[in-house]
Amino acid sequence: MSNFVLVAGAWLGSWAWDEVVPGLREAGHDVHPLTLSGLAERQDEPAGGAAGQKTHVQDIVGEVERLDLRDVVLVGHSYSGIPVGQAAERIGDRLKRVVFVDANVPVDGESFVSTWWQGPDRLQETLDAGGGLWEPLTAADCAGQELTGEQIARLTGGATPHPGASLAEAAVLERPLGELPATYIKCLLDGADPHGDVAELLATSDRWRLVEMDTGHWPMFSRPRELARILVDETARDSR
Template sequence: MAIFVLVAGAWLGSWAWDDVVPTLREAGHDVLPLTLSGLAEKRAVPAGQQTHVRDIVDEVERLDLRDVVLVGHSYSGIPVGQAAERIGDRLARVVFVDSNVPADGESFVSTWWEGPAKLEAAIAGNGGAWAPLTAADCEGQGLTEEQTARLVDGATPHPGDSLAEPAVLTRPLGELPATYVKCLLDGAEPNDDVAALLTGDGWRLVEMDTGHWPMFSQPYELARILLEAAR
């Protein structure tokens, strides 16, 4: 049996996986939803991006986890991708859920699709943190009003330092065994970096007909994809 280590994206903590966890456990797997430093119940902890990488690696090593399926959603694909190479043979597979992927020397801010300056200004104008998403940000993402309210109400500011710090990779990301889950309501095609990685033999693409937060909009369907990735 695999152990799933689940890391949600910006503004979210381990609670974001609450509707996914039961299906994974019912299938006989161990599951560890992880809150990164500076978020949710760890909101008071200062955090850069490398702090988030260490959060993941340290927990895997502390618990001596093996056969790890490491799952990163959205922003968390960046620290998850780095952690995946650092845990070595403990890794069974990494799953990127509609996520960014790390590029050596690049940060989340430097690759922001609207341009780094816009995101840098938003973070600076909010005391060094990225302000939580609003209900308007969730429109068109396949969420019910109840799901949107739960997502928005649980979100906390995201530490800006983690978005500005560059990734550090010691080998090509394409060498990892990986699944990329593309949520089609958030864009029909993966970005160019992901598309290039998907040409490799070790990467698989899975599409979901939902929005950017499938752990809320389609938790059972996402869990089934994660179970398939673990085979």
Template sequence: MTHFVLVAGAWLGSWAWDEVVPELRAAGHGAHAVTLSGLAERQGVAAGQQTHVADVVEVVERLDLRDVVLVGHSYAGIPVGQAAERIGDRLARVVFVDSEVPAHGASMASAWWQGQAAFEAALAENDGFWVPLTAPEFEGQGLTDGQIARIVGGATPQPGATLTEPAELARPLGELPATYIKCLLDGAEPNDAVATLLKSEHWRLVTMDTGHWPMFSQPRELARILLDAAATRT
């Protein structure tokens, strides 16, 4: 029995996995969706990036989970990638869903396409938070109007320190057994950091013909890919 620990990206909570969790459980596995500190029902809890790493590790250890597949979507790939090496032999695989990946000493802000200063300025303008996208910004991502409304309605501001604190890795990320899911409507190719990691014999690439939020746009297809990834051993 595999235990999936599911972590959604910026602005989202455990509710983002509501259509994926039943599919995984129906296949006979455990599925544990996580809300990170400072988000959704945990708004108001102080959080930095290492807080989010600890959130993921805490769920695995508190529930005494084994044969764990950690799943990180978007921003959450950064804390999930760090948590993966910290849970030791409990880990079966880590799955990055169209996500960022951690680099030791770097943060999401430091790799921002407009530069770290621009990203930090945007946080400062919003009391230290990263504000959620508006409905028009989800266009072209394979989402229905109803799905967009659901995401926008449930999104909460992201604590800025989760985006500016540096990652801490004890060993190269390419040594971990990993699957990277690239959502093609959000760009045909993985970014350079991911492309380098995919050269590792331990990493696998899977593509989805949808946008950046497949847990909403294609939840059954995403669940199938997660189940396939859990069955992969490298």
């Protein structure tokens, strides 16, 4: 049995994993979906200020320690790959595997903003225009990602503004990321190839594995049962 800690990407909370959780539990695992500070039902946390990325790392580490979890599989989607990757280093021998779902990965000294594909100035302007928040995605942003109208409505309807401080704060790595036992799930409708940092890790580390899904950026909505099966299969490989 493993303990899955599931962390969704920008704008989303623990609710985003609702259709993935049953498949993991049916396979005999414990599942702990987590909402990061400043999002969903935790929009008002921390009181008096926007949640930074270090806060998100501590959210994850704190949940693992609070529940005294062992054999932990940390799963980070999209933005959340950055705090999940750092948390994976910090929980020591509690970690079984970290899984990045079409995710960003932490790069020491770099932030989500600094590595933004359109350039950091473009995203920073968006955050400034939103008063320090990244406004939720729209239905148009979800086009071409294998989502039904109902799935798009659920995704956009549950999204909340994302705290900009978490996007602008730089990651801090304690050791090379390639030393972690990791799986990278690439969703092909969001681009056929992993971006540079991920491609290098996959090419140079014998502890990283690549799995492809022929779906869009939000597989927890478009293919939740398939995603659950992949997570179970990847964890089972570690037990052989």
